[in-house]
Amino acid sequence: MKILLLGAGGFIGSHLVEHLLERGEHEIVGVDITAEKLEGISGSAFTFHELDIHEVPDDLVRESDVVVDLIAYANPSIYVEAPLSVYQLNFEANMRIVHHCVNHGKRLIQYSTSEVYGKAGNNTALYREDESDLVMGPVSKQRWIYAAAKQLLERVIHAYSLQGDLEFTIIRPFNFIGPRIDYLVPAGTMGGPRVFAHFMSALLEGGPMHLVDGGHVHRTFLSIYDANEAFQTVLDRPEARNEIYNFGNPSNDTTIRELSTLMTDIYTRLAGDPPRSEVVEVSGETFYGAGYEDMDRVPPDISKLVALGWEPQHDLAKTLELTIGYYLEQAREAATSA
Ligand code: UDP
Numbered sequence: 001m002k003i004l005l006l007g008a009g010g011f012i013g014s015h016l017v018e019h020l021l022e023r024g025e026h027e028i029v030g031v032d033i034t035a036e037k038l039e040g041i042s043g044s045a046f047t048f049h050e051l052d053i054h055e056v057p058d059d060l061v062r063e064s065d066v067v068v069d070l071i072a073y074a075n076p077s078i079y080v081e082a083p084l085s086v087y088q089l090n091f092e093a094n095m096r097i098v099h100h101c102v103n104h105g106k107r108l109i110q111y112s113t114s115e116v117y118g119k120a121g122n123n124t125a126l127y128r129e130d131e132s133d134l135v136m137g138p139v140s141k142q143r144w145i146y147a148a149a150k151q152l153l154e155r156v157i158h159a160y161s162l163q164g165d166l167e168f169t170i171i172r173p174f175n176f177i178g179p180r181i182d183y184l185v186p187a188g189t190m191g192g193p194r195v196f197a198h199f200m201s202a203l204l205e206g207g208p209m210h211l212v213d214g215g216h217v218h219r220t221f222l223s224i225y226d227a228n229e230a231f232q233t234v235l236d237r238p239e240a241r242n243e244i245y246n247f248g249n250p251s252n253d254t255t256i257r258e259l260s261t262l263m264t265d266i267y268t269r270l271a272g273d274p275p276r277s278e279v280v281e282v283s284g285e286t287f288y289g290a291g292y293e294d295m296d297r298v299p300p301d302i303s304k305l306v307a308l309g310w311e312p313q314h315d316l317a318k319t320l321e322l323t324i325g326y327y328l329e330q331a332r333e334a335a336t337s338a
Contacts, residue, residue: 175298
């Protein structure tokens with residue numbers, strides 16, 4: 001098959017390219033505004049186009065068998081700072097791709113988000129793809145525009161499929177983690193990348209590790225390598241047509257405070273020295289700005305995907321060890337070449 005991978009240069013996309021090239025079964029056409037995370041990843045079955053999503057020509061869709069769409073802003077500080085841009089990219093621009101798929105009869109594998117469940121998990125139930133309610137916060141808390149845009153995109157894709165005009169699979173990622181997850185920002189920066197990158201900067205530089213609102217909220221992290229295998233499962237299995245899947249690992253549930261401790265312990269073991277970083281508590285408003293709200297828990301039920309034969313293999317400690325090891329190596333290389 002020829003797979004068109006939109007967002008091939010991102011964290012998830014670059015790992016998918018690597019995974020698919022290793023499997024060697026398909027031709028991959030990647031599109032992204034940047035190829036930095038694809039450095040060192042190549043193969044005769046891979047071609048890359050440096051393009052903005054608005055510039056993706058209709059022909060690229062027409063010439064492919066499957067379209068995988070990963071393009072989105074997926075970082076809470078952007079939801080708060082630039083909510084309109086989040087809607088424009090995550091809904092409007094992605095709708096162009098949906099329309100191309102409808103027009104050319106192409107299967108669409110759309111990456112959505114665990115955030116579509118919103119605050120549903122503030123009780124203890126696990127999120128189920130086809131049963132759980134999707135619960136958003138008020139409009140005045142603009143962080144929910146991300147979840148709302150993704151939810152509407154899912155609903156439009158589903159509606160096209162009900163009409164018989166589109167074959168789809170929707171993937172809801174739950175906090176994927178692994179090498180290349182984010183660029184590191186100077187320790188102590190507010191907003192910016194996801195929590196792993198902030199804690200990693202604090203460990204490497206000895207700066208503050210910010211615990212937003214005490215770090216009491218829970219997240220469940222999924223190794224990017226387990227996420228690749230989950231993708232392979234929905235790509236291959238005919239039962240995954242016109243279905244929605246949680247990609248997560250409920251066994252990797254942790255509070256953010258526990259994450260800071262676990263990362264510190266692993267870093268100390270790998271680096272050979274304890275870090276000089278210290279935990280500093282900060283409010284969500286100070287860290288992200290007004291309009292931020294958080295989810296207490298994001299607990300996936302994964303039985304639907306497990307029924308197709310997939311099972312996560314990497315626990316949180318192993319996943320963090322691999323990822324922290326990667327960033328430590330990067331830091332060592334940078335120090336040597338400086
Ligand atoms: N967070 C934190 N310190 C940081 C960055 C984030 O305590 O330096 C918190 C954030 O408020 C949220 C959790 O960590 O509760 C996960 O945030 P992230 O941006 O990684 O992803 P989310 O799951 O919220 O999309």
